[in-house]
Amino acid sequence: MQHSVSIEYARCRGCTTCMKNCPTQAIRVRRGKATILTERCVDCGECIRCCPHKAIKARSDPFSCLEEFQYTVALPDPALYGQFQHLDEVGRVLDGLLELGFHAVYETAKGAELLSDYARKHPGDAAEKKLPVISSACPAALRLIRIRFPQLLEHITSTITPMELAAILARKKAVEETGLLPEQIGVFAIVPCSAQVTAAHSPDDLQQPVLDGAFSIRDLYLRLLSPMQKLDAPHTPSSAGKAGVRWAFCGGEASARGSSERFLAVDGMDSVIRILAAIEDDRVPDVDFVELCACTQGCVGGCLTVEDPFVATMRLRHLIRSLPDVACSYDDQVGDPAIVQADKELEFAPVYLLDPDRTVAMEKMSAIHDLERQLPGLLCGSCGAPSCHAFAEDVVMGRAQREDCIFQVRARMRAMTGPEDSDEYLPAPFRSKLGKVVPSDR
Amino acid sequence: MEAVKLVYPVEGGDLIEAGEASSKMKLTLKKLGLPPDVIRRASICMYEGEINMVIHADGGQAEVDVGMDEIVIRMIDQGPGIPDIDRAMQEGYSTAGDMARDLGFGAGMGLPNMKRYSDEMDIETEVGKGTTVTIKIKI
Ligand SMILES: Nc1ncnc2c1ncn2[C@@H]1O[C@H](COP(=O)(O)OP(=O)(O)OP(=O)(O)O)[C@@H](O)[C@H]1O
Ligand code: SF4
Ligand SMILES: [Mg+2]
Numbered sequence: 001m002q003h004s005v006s007i008e009y010a011r012c013r014g015c016t017t018c019m020k021n022c023p024t025q026a027i028r029v030r031r032g033k034a035t036i037l038t039e040r041c042v043d044c045g046e047c048i049r050c051c052p053h054k055a056i057k058a059r060s061d062p063f064s065c066l067e068e069f070q071y072t073v074a075l076p077d078p079a080l081y082g083q084f085q086h087l088d089e090v091g092r093v094l095d096g097l098l099e100l101g102f103h104a105v106y107e108t109a110k111g112a113e114l115l116s117d118y119a120r121k122h123p124g125d126a127a128e129k130k131l132p133v134i135s136s137a138c139p140a141a142l143r144l145i146r147i148r149f150p151q152l153l154e155h156i157t158s159t160i161t162p163m164e165l166a167a168i169l170a171r172k173k174a175v176e177e178t179g180l181l182p183e184q185i186g187v188f189a190i191v192p193c194s195a196q197v198t199a200a201h202s203p204d205d206l207q208q209p210v211l212d213g214a215f216s217i218r219d220l221y222l223r224l225l226s227p228m229q230k231l232d233a234p235h236t237p238s239s240a241g242k243a244g245v246r247w248a249f250c251g252g253e254a255s256a257r258g259s260s261e262r263f264l265a266v267d268g269m270d271s272v273i274r275i276l277a278a279i280e281d282d283r284v285p286d287v288d289f290v291e292l293c294a295c296t297q298g299c300v301g302g303c304l305t306v307e308d309p310f311v312a313t314m315r316l317r318h319l320i321r322s323l324p325d326v327a328c329s330y331d332d333q334v335g336d337p338a339i340v341q342a343d344k345e346l347e348f349a350p351v352y353l354l355d356p357d358r359t360v361a362m363e364k365m366s367a368i369h370d371l372e373r374q375l376p377g378l379l380c381g382s383c384g385a386p387s388c389h390a391f392a393e394d395v396v397m398g399r400a401q402r403e404d405c406i407f408q409v410r411a412r413m414r415a416m417t418g419p420e421d422s423d424e425y426l427p428a429p430f431r432s433k434l435g436k437v438v439p440s441d442r
Numbered sequence: 443m444e445a446v447k448l449v450y451p452v453e454g455g456d457l458i459e460a461g462e463a464s465s466k467m468k469l470t471l472k473k474l475g476l477p478p479d480v481i482r483r484a485s486i487c488m489y490e491g492e493i494n495m496v497i498h499a500d501g502g503q504a505e506v507d508v509g510m511d512e513i514v515i516r517m518i519d520q521g522p523g524i525p526d527i528d529r530a531m532q533e534g535y536s537t538a539g540d541m542a543r544d545l546g547f548g549a550g551m552g553l554p555n556m557k558r559y560s561d562e563m564d565i566e567t568e569v570g571k572g573t574t575v576t577i578k579i580k581i
Pocket of ligand 1: 490494495497498499519521522523524530531535536537538546547548549550551552553554573
């Protein structure tokens with residue numbers, strides 16, 4: 001799988017900030033540069049946010065992709081609407097996108113609203129799942145479950161994401177309206193995060209991608225500003241109601257399902273991990289539905305947005321006041337219940353497993369503990385691993401060498417040279433005694 | 443095959459942070475590839491034991507031996523001990539204080555749950571000296 005998150009080699013200084021903040025321990029520093037353990041990365045974008053050198057980027061598609069198609073449709077995420085100051089109508093953003101050269105727009109919020117409507121009308125789908133039912137809308141959370149909480153896979157809704165449903169319906173509509181072949185139509189999502197870029201190209205829940213690409217809100221923002229300002233009254237009516245647009249912030253999906261107040265809406269990777277661990281151990285009683293957002297405040301906090309998530313949420317609240325509660329119905333617009341169903345089983349990806357053979361795994365674990373006991377527990381990061389435990393694991397798994405730990409080197413030096421001076425190899429904070437003080441003349 | 447030994451100190455007093463030992467253990471058991479149901483039961487027992495050490499005994503230590511066919515969890519504290527084990531084992535019996543109750547603990551379900559989710563459970567305790575709860579879970 002091709003990840004959207006990638007490290008710009010030239011800018012990275014190997015400072016270990018991202019490595020220490022990665023919620024899945026997917027980053028190591030090798031030869032002075034950060035590298036990503038691909039199979040552990042869930043594209044949550046935490047590293048993009050925390051890198052002090054702006055060396056981590058989310059790759060989205062270049063606009064030149066549009067040229068490959070005769071007809072192009074933009075699928076704006078509702079988080080886009082929260083980015084602009086003084087925006088009075090959603091239609092203005094949609095007009096702006098048309099002005100930029102897209103032939104049509106199809107709101108992802110509409111896909112979201114149709115999914116909510118579907119969920120309300122088909123409570124039986126959820127009844128087949130284990131409780132609490134867990135939303136599949138945030139691809140970063142979904143991938144986290146796939147690598148770390150396999151037992152919870154049976155809780156996840158079997159419907160596709162709003163972006164995917166919007167893409168399927170947008171393409172269908174374009175084919176009907178233009179008479180072109182489906183492959184002559186380019187369907188592009190405008191997304192708030194790296195996880196959605198990755199999901200557009202390699203969906204977890206579909207055999208084949210239904211999108212042709214994804215642009216980031218950030219990349220489009222500046223381009224949109226001037227055409228949006230030039231327009232007088234918006235022409236394109238918005239097609240989604242409050243229920244759909246609310247999916248942009250955490251809690252929106254749960255309230256649009258409208259089932260009960262017994263839901264959890266959880267945002268931020270740390271909280272998501274904590275709640276998933278609690279659900280796994282039956283420690284969260286009386287909950288029917290769990291909405292998970294890897295980002296603070298939900299998609300408005302995506303790593304590829306422009307505006308502060310709290311400000312964007314406030315703006316969206318203001319913007320949706322003029323919208324109807326619900327603007328579209330599943331039965332009228334889609335009908336066929338098969339369309340929203342995922343066609344790929346969510347699979348456990350055992351990326352943390354030490355070995356498929358338990359005897360071997362246990363031997364490795366013992367070796368890891370033995371080595372860890374010899375390490376200082378400083379979490380200094382100079383070995384290139386996020387903790388001494390992770391380093392010990394890397395050594396045993398062949399991803400690193402013992403000598404990468406400066407303290408292991410010290411021990412060896414000490415054995416060779418005796419106790420004198422052996423500390424000088426260490427950075428000052430780690431020396432056990434003061435270095436030689438060279439007296440100055442004055 | 444020698445058992446893998448895991449040791450987790452549990453700090454007393456801090457109810458908000460409690461649960462760390464069981465979540466660390468869980469990740470380790472996942473790395474070993476144990477059956478999900480075994481991991482879940484071990485984790486539930488460890489969590490309850492950990493909370494008990496925090497609330498009732500001002501902390502202690504959890505020692506876990508992961509063998510080929512069983513997990514043994516020992517939760518050892520130097521707290522006040524349990525005067526009447528039979529009573530403590532009854533569902534609903536609790537001596538938890540107001541603070542713990544406000545945080546949702548004190549339903550008197552911890553020990554009964556540990557009994558239910560484990561294959562064997564043994565309590566050694568001496569008033570004024572401390573308590574060791576030993577749990578076995580078959581793999
Ligand atoms: N480690 C311990 N040291 C001293 N007393 C204990 C210990 N563990 C349990 N007890 C006693 O046994 C009682 C019952 O424990 P149990 O775990 O079943 O319930 P609880 O901790 O009071 O409430 P809950 O576990 O439902 O939050 C406790 O209230 C306490 O009096
Ligand atoms: S919460 Fe939204 S923006 Fe953040 S990773 Fe998930 S889908 Fe992307
Ligand atoms: Mg208890």
